Amino acid sequence: MSSRELESYRSGQPAQLADVLERVLDKGIVIAGDIQINLLDIELLTVKIRLLIASADKAREMGIDWWEGDPFLSGKKNGTGELEERLRRLEDAAGLPTSKQEQSNS
């Protein structure tokens, strides 16, 4: 085994956001009751945020940053129903499967 061979498995890039999210949002110790943040909320949102971020990240690479000026995505408005709706539209636009679609297809 040569070290050059090993180097080829390392991307040499900063950690992929997806790899960081997979760990920081899903894993690590959680101490219920000691923390003010409602972790259940975070868990419910995790998967969708993951998709959202991945699309956002890709878009940013391509130089598209429309969401920076979007009142919802830049965090100036709220409402879970609206969040769901916007996520679904984003997922549709990105061609990602949504939970709604999966239900209606089966």
Place this chain on the structure above:
Amino acid sequence: MTSVAGAGTLRRDDLGWYLYGVVAAGEAPAELGAGVSVDPAHEVELVSEGPLAGVASRVSLQEFDEGMLPERLGDATWLEQKIRAHEQVLERVLRGASVVPCRFCTVYRSEAELRRFLSERREALMAALDRVRGQVEVGVKAFVDLDRFTVDQATRNEDIQELEKRVAAAEGGRAYLERRRLEQLVAAELERLRSVAGGEIHSRLLVAAEDGLPLPPQPAEISGRDGEMLFNGAYLVTADQSPFEQALTSVARDYRDAGIDFELTGPWPPYNFVPVELKAS
């Protein structure tokens, strides 16, 4: 240590403590404060309590408020910034100490509450720390090039060969249907490869690791790679990663001809190898 965040600064009462992880008090690196933190106005500090120390920094409780959080989490820019900061702080710690990483957004209202946590959960935290002492987490992902895989299958699978011929010969709606069938057949073969190769890759890597677990493969939209992710796994390995890297090299050699590429990430804080919930002492 509290720096002034410009005009209209928050009162001391408005600050909480963001906890990144827990280390042994004696092991903690000295130059922790230099570098990013989740709130740029406040450096990373160590809060020592008995044999343990919390790696923490002060944060605005307005920014990390419970009620505001769902909204914040919808803000891709905010979330990416904070999550990267969380990870970078722990990577700094990991260079000099073993660490039990906390999940994102572990916040205490006061230093007293943070200290109480460290002291009340001392036993469980020490046990978690013992388990990861001298160890780091690495990630292994395997990708397969779908075009190459399809061509490969066609050379050895007669059904696929036959279908490819029919796709080439058919027209219109018929061609569409034949192509769908071809796609389904290739997808089924891919699933078979995923379960067989994934299982073998995992068990061979596990031999060279302290512990390990398969993670759900990331869809292509998320992985950012062209290939299909065939396998995704996390392993707890000694800080000197060479025995594990040798095992990976050998696995990768055996799968090269099948068109499977490997990617090694880390060292990560051992997120996947600490208990999700701590039992009360």
